[in-house]
Every structure is written in structure tokens, then in C-alpha cells.
Amino acid sequence: MEDTKSTFAKRWHWFILLILIILSYYSTAKLGLIFAFEGTVASPVWMPAGIALAAILLAGYRVWPAIYIAAFLANLQGLIVSELPFHSILILSLITAMGNTLEALIGAGLISRFSNNPNPLETLKGTTLFIFFGALLAPLIAALVGSSSFCIFTNHWEIYDHLLLNWWFGDTLGILILAPIIINWNQYKFNEWNYLKFAELVGFIIVLGFTSYLIFFTIYNLIYLFIPVLLWSIFRFGKFETSVFVLIISGLALWSIMHHAINNALQQNESILVIQSFVGIVAITFLVLSSVIYERKKMQLSLYESLTKHRSLLENLPQKIFVKNSNLIFVSCNENFAKELNIQSSEIAGKTDYDFFPIDLAEKYRKEDSAFLASGKLLETEVCETRAGQTYWTQVVKVPIKDGNGSVIGIQGIFWDITKRKQAEELLRLNEEKYRFLFERNPVPLLIYDTETLKFRAVNEAFIKQYGFSMDEVLAMQLPDLYPEEEKEALVEVAQGLHGHAYAGEWHHIRKDGSVISIIATSHDLDYMERDARIAAVTDITDRKLAEMELERYHKHLENMVEERTAELEIAKERAESADQLKSAFLATMSHELRTPLNSIIGFTGMLLQELPGPLNEEQKKQLRMTQKSGRHLLSLINDILDLSKIEAGQLNLSTDRFKISEVIQNVIDLSKPFATSKNLLLTAEIEPDLPEITSDQFRVQQVIINLVNNALKFTEVGSVKVEALLQDKHLVVRVIDTGLGIEENQITKLFKPFIQIDSGIARKHEGTGLGLSISKKLMTMLGGSISVESELAKGSTFIIRLPLDNNY
Amino acid sequence: MKLKALIIEDNEQNMYMLSFLLEKNNYEVFQAFNGLDGIKAATNCLPDVILLDIQLPEMDGYQIARELRNRNDLNTIPIIAVTSHAMVGDREKVMASGANGYIEKPIDPDNFIQRMESHFPKELLQRRNQL
Numbered sequence: 003m004e005d006t007k008s009t010f011a012k013r014w015h016w017f018i019l020l021i022l023i024i025l026s027y028y029s030t031a032k033l034g035l036i037f038a039f040e041g042t043v044a045s046p047v048w049m050p051a052g053i054a055l056a057a058i059l060l061a062g063y064r065v066w067p068a069i070y071i072a073a074f075l076a077n078l079q080g081l082i083v084s085e086l087p088f089h090s091i092l093i094l095s096l097i098t099a100m101g102n103t104l105e106a107l108i109g110a111g112l113i114s115r116f117s118n119n120p121n122p123l124e125t126l127k128g129t130t131l132f133i134f135f136g137a138l139l140a141p142l143i144a145a146l147v148g149s150s151s152f153c154i155f156t157n158h159w160e161i162y163d164h165l166l167l168n169w170w171f172g173d174t175l176g177i178l179i180l181a182p183i184i185i186n187w188n189q190y191k192f193n194e195w196n197y198l199k200f201a202e203l204v205g206f207i208i209v210l211g212f213t214s215y216l217i218f219f220t221i222y223n224l225i226y227l228f229i230p231v232l233l234w235s236i237f238r239f240g241k242f243e244t245s246v247f248v249l250i251i252s253g254l255a256l257w258s259i260m261h262h263a264i265n266n267a268l269q270q271n272e273s274i275l276v277i278q279s280f281v282g283i284v285a286i287t288f289l290v291l292s293s294v295i296y297e298r299k300k301m302q303l304s305l306y307e308s309l310t311k312h313r314s315l316l317e318n319l320p321q322k323i324f325v326k327n328s329n330l331i332f333v334s335c336n337e338n339f340a341k342e343l344n345i346q347s348s349e350i351a352g353k354t355d356y357d358f359f360p361i362d363l364a365e366k367y368r369k370e371d372s373a374f375l376a377s378g379k380l381l382e383t384e385v386c387e388t389r390a391g392q393t394y395w396t397q398v399v400k401v402p403i404k405d406g407n408g409s410v411i412g413i414q415g416i417f418w419d420i421t422k423r424k425q426a427e428e429l430l431r432l433n434e435e436k437y438r439f440l441f442e443r444n445p446v447p448l449l450i451y452d453t454e455t456l457k458f459r460a461v462n463e464a465f466i467k468q469y470g471f472s473m474d475e476v477l478a479m480q481l482p483d484l485y486p487e488e489e490k491e492a493l494v495e496v497a498q499g500l501h502g503h504a505y506a507g508e509w510h511h512i513r514k515d516g517s518v519i520s521i522i523a524t525s526h527d528l529d530y531m532e533r534d535a536r537i538a539a540v541t542d543i544t545d546r547k548l549a550e551m552e553l554e555r556y557h558k559h560l561e562n563m564v565e566e567r568t569a570e571l572e573i574a575k576e577r578a579e580s581a582d583q584l585k586s587a588f589l590a591t592m593s594h595e596l597r598t599p600l601n602s603i604i605g606f607t608g609m610l611l612q613e614l615p616g617p618l619n620e621e622q623k624k625q626l627r628m629t630q631k632s633g634r635h636l637l638s639l640i641n642d643i644l645d646l647s648k649i650e651a652g653q654l655n656l657s658t659d660r661f662k663i664s665e666v667i668q669n670v671i672d673l674s675k676p677f678a679t680s681k682n683l684l685l686t687a688e689i690e691p692d693l694p695e696i697t698s699d700q701f702r703v704q705q706v707i708i709n710l711v712n713n714a715l716k717f718t719e720v721g722s723v724k725v726e727a728l729l730q731d732k733h734l735v736v737r738v739i740d741t742g743l744g745i746e747e748n749q750i751t752k753l754f755k756p757f758i759q760i761d762s763g764i765a766r767k768h769e770g771t772g773l774g775l776s777i778s779k780k781l782m783t784m785l786g787g788s789i790s791v792e793s794e795l796a797k798g799s800t801f802i803i804r805l806p807l808d809n810n811y
Numbered sequence: 812m813k814l815k816a817l818i819i820e821d822n823e824q825n826m827y828m829l830s831f832l833l834e835k836n837n838y839e840v841f842q843a844f845n846g847l848d849g850i851k852a853a854t855n856c857l858p859d860v861i862l863l864d865i866q867l868p869e870m871d872g873y874q875i876a877r878e879l880r881n882r883n884d885l886n887t888i889p890i891i892a893v894t895s896h897a898m899v900g901d902r903e904k905v906m907a908s909g910a911n912g913y914i915e916k917p918i919d920p921d922n923f924i925q926r927m928e929s930h931f932p933k934e935l936l937q938r939r940n941q942l
Binding site: 590593594595597600601602603604605606614633637655 | 835895896
């Protein structure tokens with residue numbers, strides 16, 4: 003309405019506008035008064051009412067003074083012919099004019115109030131409002147005011163109802179016939195005219211004139227002939243033209259009535275009512291029809307505009323696009339959509355879903371589209387369909403197409419295949435689920451916290467189980483809440499210093515039940531729901547810690563035990579050593595103490611036998627020799643026992659000497675010579691020349707050789723004893739060869755055992771301790787050598803010792 | 812003139828035996844029953860040979876030998892240890908303490924003098940043979 007008003011203001015000066023309103027109102031009133039009932043201003047068709055309503059609708063309430071002035075003048079003009087006094091006429095005119103003005107104001111106000119269209123006649127709703135408020139309700143006001151005041155002033159109450167009805171109908175018809183012409187004329191576009199249209203108009207007017215003449219002036223009953231004529235007007239011409247035609251028909255009808263009325267006065271009133279009804283119904287019918295047709299046309303136009311506007315764009319889009327009107331009939335589509343239906347895009351217009359799809363599917367689409375039209379809101383859906391076992395996803399967007407009033411007049415549908423995207427999404431979702439599963443079901447307690455705020459963002463099931471908090475509780479907590487007071491500060495520092503993948507160290511955590519556990523944590527930075535966060539894996543090392551402590555304790559215990567044992571062993575060792583020393587001391591003492599008395603025995607018998615103190619007789623000498631022999635035997639026994647004891651106690655210390663074996667053997671020969679001579683045996687030595695010096699214990703080597711030589715002499719009665727020395731396999735070999743009794747083979751192994759003398763029968767015959775060979779064998783072993791024997795009974799024995807050249811015992 | 816032999820020995824039987832044996836073999840014998848007496852006697856009579864027991868009261872044979880070796884007037888006198896200490900190492904200990912020879916007990920009268928004289932220095936042996 004703003005727009006219309008401003009257009010008006012531009013075209014006409016305000017003042018001119020008012021004058022124009024007054025003039026047009028007044029002139030049409032003069033015309034109307036010609037038909038007015040006698041002595042009244044009530045006319046069968048009161049045109050000014052239409053002008054007034056159209057003026058208010060188009061120019062606004064502010065033009066009311068013009069209407070009032072014009073109405074006052076018209077009423078005054080009409081009433082001046084009556085018999086009333088002038089002042090009454092004046093007052094009556096003022097009141098009636100007020101009714102006329104109110105009629106226009108209220109009618110226009112109500113229409114504008116409920117219709118948001120500047121031209122209410124463009125829509126069915128506006129047209130209905132126009133008819134109901136503007137053409138029926140508002141005129142009643144004017145009729146009531148006018149009729150009542152007229153009857154009050156003239157006191158002609160007998161014509162009140164007749165007057166009221168005619169007034170009301172007159173105004174109604176005036177509004178119905180004239181207002182649409184003015185309103186529609188305001189928007190009329192003359193440039194749409196062409197020759198063809200003009201020719202049609204000429205033809206139409208001829209038909210109209212002929213029909214009118216036929217009906218009104220000849221065969222009145224053919225009144226229905228108007229129907230095709232007016233339908234022609236409505237469909238082929240516009241609202242404005244139709245309004246004009248309605249006006250013409252109405253005028254002709256009234257004129258015919260007036261013409262008839264002259265002929266038949268009695269039927270005048272009745273005929274007027276009939277013609278009024280006829281005109282009224284024709285006007286209403288065609289107003290409604292033309293508005294509906296106009297609406298349809300305009301919608302079609304909008305659709306067409308919206309289509310053509312983006313046509314090239316839509317054609318080139320990969321999406322499939324269609325447009326349906328509000329009756330769900332396809333209007334247009336792009337090539338991609340047509341391809342989908344196996345048609346040309348030009349073939350789509352006028353088709354419906356039923357032309358392309360099975361009935362149930364078409365029914366379904368229809369339902370969806372109807373629901374969409376009812377909602378009038380943009381709709382985005384993803385549709386899943388299964389065709390031949392394959393799943394297809396389609397993204398569907400429906401956009402409502404609206405006309406200038408915001409009414410939905412169609413659907414623009416856009417859809418495209420999103421199967422690939424869906425598959426990718428599904429893959430992503432599965433992946434996400436997989437990793438979510440990895441996180442949530444991970445047996446290691448995992449937590450994610452915000453790097454900045456240290457608030458927990460997520461924890462897994464293992465964490466919940468381990469710590470006893472519920473998920474909600476955890477998500478309301480911060481990382482330091484898990485730590486004991488004394489660790490909180492250090493933790494925050496560490497947490498802020500961590501970067502990338504990091505070992506977060508050893509800490510304590512407090513569980514919901516208050517128990518404290520030892521943990522180690524490793525963490526890694528990540529982007530969690532678009533914020534910097536860190537995931538941490540927590541390992542409970544409480545048991546390990548306990549085990550470590552236990553181990554530590556055990557370790558200490560062991561150490562103590564070892565120390566104790568070491569101390570004990572030390573003592574034992576000391577004891578053993580002291581026992582050894584005791585043993586050594588005992589052996590030394592025994593040796594010493596036994597020798598001292600033997601010294602006297604052997605020494606003095608020796609000296610007596612030398613007859614140093616004086617001469618002895620033979621018997622004395624014999625007995626002294628026996629004593630001497632026993633003493634010597636006792637001495638050798640003591641020596642052997644001491645040696646054996648020392649060896650077995652490990653007390654025998656060997657010395658390391660560098661010596662020549664030849665010297666040792668010579669010593670032995672020298673020492674044993676007297677014994678051999680006494681038995682008349684030959685004692686010889688045969689030593690290989692250039693024997694190297696050997697390293698060993700000279701004293702012990704000599705002891706062994708003496709032993710062997712003495713044994714050989716002891717057990718040999720006839721013949722000789724020979725000592726040989728030679729080098730064999732880098733060993734020194736000494737052989738003591740006798741020509742004695744020999745040893746039985748089965749006795750040989752027994753030879754080197756202590757206190758063994760072969761053949762106890764001869765044992766007594768050959769004195770000796772029986773320890774000699776045993777000691778010799780032990781000594782040889784100690785010296786790293788060996789001793790062995792070869793023997794043949796009655797032929798003799800050979801004792802062999804082998805010694806390493808360089809001893810390393 | 813006889814050679815002088817000093818016997819340091821605490822056992823009377825042994826002392827008697829050695830003295831008798833040496834005297835019979837033409838030695839002049841001096842006797843000491845302990846170390847201190849032995850050193851005094853050695854200082855006084857300047858023997859040609861000292862027969863030294865090892866196990867002695869108060870001062871043992873090793874100490875006496877060392878003491879004697881430390882004396883300028885006595886350190887050339889041959890010392891022959893005559894001892895019942897016949898254990899391994901005893902001989903070495905005796906020799907290390909300064910003795911010239913070692914004869915273990917019980918002694919054999921048949922070769923005792925011979926063994927003793929085998930440890931004499933050349934000059935003393937000559938003197939002994941000249942007698």
C-alpha cells in the first residue's frame with residue numbers, strides 16, 4: 003500500500019487528488035440521484051460508495067474530508083427537492099454524509115486489516131474480504147445511518163425498511179461495480195496490448211453489445227447468455243477489463259429496467275430488486291472468478307520467472323533439479339533430472355509422479371510433497387534406497403517457491419547421489435567406532451584431559467573400574483584431583499612441561515574409596531574434539547612396588563644372612579686354622595718329644611758299640627746291636643707316621659729346588675751302600691748323560707728314591723739293585739730295578755696302601771713300617787709325578803717314578 | 812792343640828752324650844745349658860765350633876744363632892744345629908738364622924763327627940787334620 007500511495011502522490015498533486023475525488027463523487031452521485039427513490043437519496047446503484055472505498059483503499063484514510071465534503075454536497079443536492087425545512091436538510095445531509103464517509107473508512111479499514119495485499123482483488127482471500135466487509139458490511143452502516151436519520155427528520159417511518167434495503171443494496175452494488183474498476187485500473191499495464199488483443203477486444207465488445215441488446219431489450223429470458231460472454235472476458239482479458247464489462251452490463255441492465263419501469267410502474271420496485279440481485283451476483287461471481295484466475299496466472303508467472311532466472315545455472319548443475327507447482331504437477335526440470343527419468347527436459351511440463359513411478363511410490367512422493375507444501379519450509383533429507391541389493395543414498399533438498407505474498411506456489415526439488423560420501427562416512431564411522439572401541443575397551447586405564455584446564459575429557463572403562471568413580475564424576479574432575487596434596491603442585495608443573503610422546507613419571511593416585519595406588523604414566527598430545535588434549539595410559543605398579551619392597555627386604559635379609567654366615571665362616575675358619583696350628587704344634591711337639599729319648603737310646607748304644615767308653619764282650623755287643631736296631635726301627639716308624647700324618651693333614655709343605663737328579667741318586671747310593679754291602683748285594687747307578695736340572699722338592703724326591711732303594715735291598719737276597727735315570731717324554735724317569743722276590747700281580751694294587759707288606763708270612767722277616775710306598779705314592783702325586791711297578795715273581799721288581807721337569811705344584 | 816767345641820744344650824743326657832763323643836774324638840768341650848750362658852761362654856773361650864740345640868729355655872736356638880752372627884768377634888765360628896726339630900721347614904729356619912749345618916736328632920754316633928766336620932770351613936778342617 004505504501005508503494006501505491008507514493009505512486010499516487012507522484013502522479014497527482016495532493017490537492018488535485020482531493021478535488022478529483024470530490025468531483026468524481028459528486029458527479030456519480032448526481033447520476034445516481036436520477037435513479038433515486040422519490041424524495042430520498044437512496045439509489046438502486048450508488049456509484050459514489052465505490053469511489054469512496056477505492057479512494058480510501060488507494061490513497062489512505064487522510065482523503066476522508068474530500069469524501070465527506072462530496073457526500074455532504076451530494077446529499078444536500080438530493081434533499082433540496084424535498085419538503086423539509088432547510089436547516090433540517092442541512093443537518094440530515096451532514097449526518098448522512100457522515101454515514102457515507104464511515105462506510106468507506108470502515109470498509110477499507112477492515113479490508114486492509116485482514117489483507118496484506120495492496121490490491122485485495124488479486125487474491126481470493128482479498129476478494130472475499132472486499133465483498134464481505136467492503137461491499138456487504140460497510141454499506142449497511144451507511145444505509146442504517148442514512149435511512150434512520152431520514153425517517154427521523156421526515157417521519158415517513160412506513161418506508162423505513164424499504165429505504166434501508168434499497169440504500170444498502172444500492173451502496174453494495176456501487177461498491178461492487180465501481181471500486182474494482184478504480185482499484186484494478188491503478189495497476190493496469192497498457193503496454194501489454196497488441197493488435198491481436200485489440201481485435202479480440204473489438205470482437206468481444208460486439209458480442210457483448212449484441213448479447214446485451216438481445217437480453218435486456220428483446221428476450222429477457224436469455225439472461226444466461228451472459229455466462230459465456232463473461233467467462234470469455236475473465237479468461238482472455240484481465241480483472242480490469244472484466245470490471246469494466248461488469249459495469250457496462252450493470253448499466254445496460256439498469257437502463258432496461260428503467261425503460262421497463264416506465265411501461266409498468268407497478269412492478270418497478272420488484273424489478274429493481276431483481277435487477278439489483280442480478281447485477282450483484284454477476285459482480286460477485288466475476289470478482290471471485292477473476293481473482294482466482296489472476297492468482298493462478300500470477301503464480302504461473304512467478305514460477306516461470308523463478309525458473310528462467312536460474313535456468314542456465316540449473317541446467318549445468320550436476321544435481322537433478324525439478325520444479326512442481328502447488329498441484330504437484332511438474333513445471334520444469336534440468337537435463338540431469340530428465341536423464342534420470344529417461345525423457346527430454348522439455349517433456350516434463352504437465353506430468354506428475356504417476357507418469358514415471360509405480361503407483362505406491364508415486365503415492366508416497368505425493369504425500370511427502372503435500373506435507374512439504376503445508377509446512378512451507380525448506381526441507382533437507384537423506385534418502386536411502388536399496389536397488390538390486392545395492393544401497394544408494396540420495397540427498398534431497400526441497401525449496402518452497404513463494405509468490406510475492408509469501409504463499410507457497412511450488413516446489414523446487416534438488417537431489418543428488420551421495421552414496422560415495424555416505425560410504426566414506428560409514429567407513430569413517432566404523433573406523434571411529436573401532437578406535438573408540440580400542441580406547442573404551444582397552445585393558446589399560448586411559449584418560450584424556452584438556453591440556454589447558456587439566457579437566458578430564460574422557461576416560462575408558464578400565465579407568466572407571468580401576469578408580470571407582472562414575473563417568474559423570476570423572477568428567478567433573480581435574481587431573482590434579484587424583485593426586486595426593488603433596489604431589490599436586492609437582493604434577494601440574496610436569497603436566498605443563500610434557501610434549502609429544504612422553505613418560506610422565508611415577509606418581510600416586512587416590513581412588514574414590516580413598517585408597518592410594520602407585521602408578522606410572524605415559525602420555526601423548528592429541529587433538530580431542532578440537533581442543534588440545536593429552537591422552538595418558540596409567541599402569542598400576544602398586545603390586546610391583548610392594549614386590550620391589552618385599553624384594554628389597556628379602557635382599558637385605560639375604561645380605562644379613564650372608565654377613566652372618568660369613569662371620570660364622572670366619573670364625574669357623576679361624577677355628578679350623580687354629581685347629582690346624584694346634585695339629586702342627588702337636589705334630590712338631592710329638593716329633594720333638596719322641597726324638598729326644600730316642601737320641602739317647604740310639605746315641606748311647608752307638609757309642610757303646612764303638613767301645614768308646616770301654617771294651618765289650620761279644621754277648622754285650624750282640625745285645626746292644628739289637629737295642630740299636632730296635633731304636634732305629636722305632637725312629638723310622640716315627641718318621642713315617644709323622645710324614646703320613648702331615649701329608650694327610652695337608653701340613654706337608656713342599657719346597658721348590660733346582661737340582662740335578664744325579665746328585666740325589668749319588669746321595670742315595672752313598673747312604674744305602676753300607677746296607678747293600680752288609681747283604682752282599684751290588685748297588686749301582688746308571689744315569690743318562692746330559693740330563694737337565696729339574697725343579698722339584700729335592701728332599702722329598704730323595705726320600706722317595708731312598709725308600710725304593712731300601713725296599714729293593716730289603717727284599718733282595720741275591721743279586722743287585724740298580725738305579726736308572728733317563729729322560730722320557732719330557733719327564734724324568736727313575737727306575738729302581740732289583741733281582742728280588744718279585745710281586746704277584748694281584749698284589750700289586752695293594753702295594754701302595756698304608757701298612758701293607760706283601761705276604762704277611764715274610765713280613766716279619768723283613769722289618770719296615772709298611773708305610774714307605776704309601777708315603778712315596780702320596781709324595782709323588784703331590785710333586786705332580788707318578789709311581790708304578792712292574793714285577794715278575796722270582797725274577798725281580800722294577801719301581802718307576804716319573805717327574806715333570808718343571809714342577810708347578 | 813785340640814779344637815774347642817761349645818755345646819749349648821739343656822738336656823743333660825744329650826749334653827753328656829755329645830760331650831763324651833766329642834771328647835773321645837779329641838775335642839775340648841765347653842758346655843752351656845742356656846742361650847745366655849752359651850753366648851757368654853762363646854765370648855770367653857772363642858770356640859772353633861758351636862753345637863746348638865734349638866729348643867732351649869728363655870732364648871731359643873734361632874735367637875742365639877742370630878745373636879752370634881751379629882757379633883763381630885764370633886760371626887765366623889761355624890754353628891751346627893743339632894735338633895729334634897725335624898719337621899719340614901725347620902732346616903731352612905735354622906739355616907736362615909745363621910747356622911752352618913743341621914744335624915737332626917737322634918744322632919748316629921757312627922757318622923756324627925764326620926757329618927759335623929763336613930760343615931767346617933776349609934781352614935778349620937786343615938787345622939783339624941793337622942792334629
